[in-house]
Amino acid sequence: MKKLSEKIRGEIAIHGTITCARFLELALYCPDTGFYERDDDTVGRRGDFYTSVSVGRAFGELLAFQIADWMQEFAGGRTAKERGAGQDSTRGIPSGAGIKYQIIEAGAHQGQLPLDILTWLRRRRPELYEQVEYWIIEPSLRRRQWQRESLEEFSSKVHWADSLAALSRTRPGITGVIFANELLDAMPCHRFGWDARRGVWFEWGVTWQDERFSWARRPEADLKAGIPGGFSSALLEVLPDGFTTEICPLAEQWWSQAAGILQRGKLLTFDYGLEHEEFFAPHRAQGTLRAYRKHRLCTDILALPGEQDITAHVNFSQLRKAGEAAGLGTEKLATQAQFLTSLAGRFWEAPLRNGPWTPQQSREFQTLIHPQHLGRAFQVLLQAR
Ligand SMILES: C[S@@+](CC[C@H](N)C(=O)[O-])C[C@H]1O[C@@H](n2cnc3c(N)ncnc32)[C@H](O)[C@@H]1O
Incomplete structure (x- = not known):
């Protein structure tokens, strides 16, 4: 480099x-x-760091289940929680061929998470699948090309915009879910x-x-x-x-903008992050900025630009305030382990409807929730209008 x-x-x-x-x-x-523009793998086993997406399909499938449940809620139907174990119902989801909901993801990188989500929805909630369109917010032409290749089989479902502002010109007033996994901590x-x-x-x-x-x-x-x-x-x-x-005005601006275009639905992020006061703990006297290369923490953040990932914790207190200032209500600020464990409990209640859970998925789930892997390091902020 x-x-x-x-x-x-x-x-x-x-x-x-x-x-x-x-x-x-x-x-x-x-x-x-x-x-993030490099053609070789930067995320996953062969890359420099793991994300929840690179661990396997379990993360995307749980998220798809949650999104489907929210859509049911928007349509006034009962959620999986309310339906109880094992019952199959699509009541409440508006019928008809028209698109009713948007799923908007930013930071999709190589397109693995949209692939996992769309594959699950098509198979497990076909009636809902017909009513959603999937948008990827992607400023980079190169990454957009990677995503097009990964999502070839969903080419009629997926659309791209290079920013939230561009999306809101095309689709004013979003009804659905805007979300990202490890976007804001990479800004x-x-x-x-x-x-x-x-x-x-x-x-x-x-x-x-x-x-x-x-x-x-x-x-x-x-x-x-x-x-x-x-x-x-x-x-x-x-x-x-x-x-x-550190402070990250870009992350706060992004969150405010996402909150502003959400007419009805949920705004969700998974990130490394802290509440405001936690940034001032004595052991954080050097801040939270750090670099990873080949799965190791690097001592020199500035060495080898372009060859190591650099990330800093997100300030969740600021994001929460920014969302609330735009009129959203805060539904959850929890660890990834807490969020996914409660989600998985509901997913497992209806194996016929949601699909069997394989030993491989169980291993992935353990990694996603384990406090020494990804369970505690990542926090989830969920707001809604
Ligand atoms: C840490 S990676 C996470 C990738 C993926 N979400 C995952 O979990 O494996 C961060 C991604 O966010 C992308 N990104 C950064 N700023 C962005 C922005 N303003 N809009 C969309 N994507 C962005 C980066 O290019 C990179 O692909």
């Missing part, structure tokens, strides 16, 4: 120290050379440090020094992303010098 390093160095040479967000934008999303964030002596925040930027990328303080006058807020003066008094944290 020499070309990408040279590009970043070129920007630093022209503009001086760049923000962490700009560094991440290039390292992760630079056309052709960014980490470029800003990084701040606390100067205890002067009692001010400063922004960490990235520069090129001694033949490597390194962290450097940016001039105060250039503070563009605002500064970390929501601290009591008592907390600031005891915050150690150099205490570091």
